[in-house]
Amino acid sequence: MRRERTQVAIVGGGPAGLLLGQLLTQAGIDNVILERQSKSAVLRRIRAGVLESHSVDILRASGLRTRMDDLGMPKNGAWIVWQNRPAHFIDIARWTGRQMMAYGQTMLTEDLYAARAAAGSDVLDEAEDVALHGIDGPAPHLTYRRQGQDNRLDCDFVAGCDGFHGPSRPAIPSKLCRVHERSYPFGWLGIMVERPPLPDITYARHAEGFAMASRRTPMLSRYYVQAPISDSPEDWSDDRFWDTLLRRFPPEIAARIETGPSIEKSMAPLRSFVTEPMQYGRLYLAGDAGHIVPPTGAKGLNLAISDVYFLSRGLIAHYAEGTDRLLNGYSAAALRRIWAAQSLSSRLTRLLHVYPDDDAFTSRLVEAEYETLLRSETAQAALAHDYAGLPYLG
Numbered sequence: 331m332r333r334e335r336t337q338v339a340i341v342g343g344g345p346a347g348l349l350l351g352q353l354l355t356q357a358g359i360d361n362v363i364l365e366r367q368s369k370s371a372v373l374r375r376i377r378a379g380v381l382e383s384h385s386v387d388i389l390r391a392s393g394l395r396t397r398m399d400d401l402g403m404p405k406n407g408a409w410i411v412w413q414n415r416p417a418h419f420i421d422i423a424r425w426t427g428r429q430m431m432a433y434g435q436t437m438l439t440e441d442l443y444a445a446r447a448a449a450g451s452d453v454l455d456e457a458e459d460v461a462l463h464g465i466d467g468p469a470p471h472l473t474y475r476r477q478g479q480d481n482r483l484d485c486d487f488v489a490g491c492d493g494f495h496g497p498s499r500p501a502i503p504s505k506l507c508r509v510h511e512r513s514y515p516f517g518w519l520g521i522m523v524e525r526p527p528l529p530d531i532t533y534a535r536h537a538e539g540f541a542m543a544s545r546r547t548p549m550l551s552r553y554y555v556q557a558p559i560s561d562s563p564e565d566w567s568d569d570r571f572w573d574t575l576l577r578r579f580p581p582e583i584a585a586r587i588e589t590g591p592s593i594e595k596s597m598a599p600l601r602s603f604v605t606e607p608m609q610y611g612r613l614y615l616a617g618d619a620g621h622i623v624p625p626t627g628a629k630g631l632n633l634a635i636s637d638v639y640f641l642s643r644g645l646i647a648h649y650a651e652g653t654d655r656l657l658n659g660y661s662a663a664a665l666r667r668i669w670a671a672q673s674l675s676s677r678l679t680r681l682l683h684v685y686p687d688d689d690a691f692t693s694r695l696v697e698a699e700y701e702t703l704l705r706s707e708t709a710q711a712a713l714a715h716d717y718a719g720l721p722y723l724g
């Protein structure tokens with residue numbers, strides 16, 4: 331078995347693991363990233379595309395040369411449109427003085443891979459059977475297999491950035507953590523199309539269900555419709571998708587949507603999930619390994635960024651100053667933002683979707699909620715603040 335050593339072993343080369351690697355490398359802390367998939371498979375994934383201004387600040391300060399400022403599109407907020415009712419603009423610029431940035435996670439992941447390669451420490455991709463050992467003691471290590479070779483990686487700390495299905499979260503004894511979970515009986519059927527997008531991200535509520543319009547570049551649009559969880563992309567021809575989408579948007583907006591053949595189609599289930607605490611011994615969970623939010627608030631990527639920001643500060647304080655106050659408080663600091671994002675995501679999901687078991691009373695309550703939003707500047711400001719994301723205090 332080949333044996334190596336690093337300071338921080340990072341499991342998972344998605345946005346959380348890659349950004350953590352970047353922040354640690356920037357601070358002179360040695361780190362290794364192990365990723366189960368091939369780099370090309372990671373870069374083929376299509377995920378959300380909205381960055382909070384707080385995330386943008388962190389990315390700019392991370393020393394990363396992203397194409398975000400060239401290809402991303404700053405936005406003042408997002409629209410909610412509602413069948414037979416006035417539209418509402420979630421005006422984060424007006425209420426918070428900030429903007430958000432429409433920039434695809436796939437492009438950000440490419441930027442992070444490029445930065446890692448430029449720093450001369452590639453992600454170790456196609457790492458099989460990654461296993462965590464000794465995380466409750468002073469000298470943890472990982473074992474894994476790569477290119478037919480068995481390896482052992484000794485480290486000071488393990489960062490579990492391996493998403494919802496990775497081995498890190500199950501390494502925390504179940505009696506020491508608490509799981510909070512909610513699943514939804516529907517998902518989002520999403521397509522990518524090479525057509526100019528609507529000018530703003532637009533969420534649509536219709537008696538039949540939710541639909542939304544988003545963007546990636548001036549020539550690449552992303553659209554979603556709410557669909558039963560049992561559906562698969564094969565159930566949705568392009569014609570069926572466009573008919574459904576256009577029906578769910580108010581006619582004057584539907585008329586502005588440019589349809590075309592899909593170049594990608596996928597189904598994403600909606601789930602809310604949090605595990606508490608997100609640390610155990612020398613293991614720290616970050617990103618989807620610790621929590622999942624439904625995509626309605628576009629918070630998943632932003633939480634991955636805030637987690638690794640808090641974790642990097644804790645690790646930097648450990649190595650630079652020999653203090654573990656921030657590391658010990660990591661989970662609490664991260665969870666404050668996570669629960670705020672869960673709250674926003676679950677409220678927006680409730681507001682915008684039709685649940686199969688909604689009775690007339692529930693539907694009227696949801697309508698009343700929207701009426702309050704249209705009428706009350708206090709409600710508008712509160713939603714705008716939540717959508718913009720909590721400032722980083724921690």
Ligand code: APR
Nearest residue numbers: 342343344345346365366460492493496617618630631634
């Ligand atoms: N060994 C090594 N790597 C693993 C393993 C394993 N056993 N299991 C999973 N991984 C890798 C996955 O292949 C993936 O590349 O961990 C990575 C986790 O990346 P993401 O799932 O993208 O999660 P994260 O980096 O936390 O980013 C969160 O992604 O899912 C979206 O909505 C979410 O936008 C948010 C962001």
Ligand code: PHB
Nearest residue numbers: 378379544625626627628
């Ligand atoms: C996306 O661009 O894919 C997107 C944008 C906003 C969301 C969810 C997804 O709330």
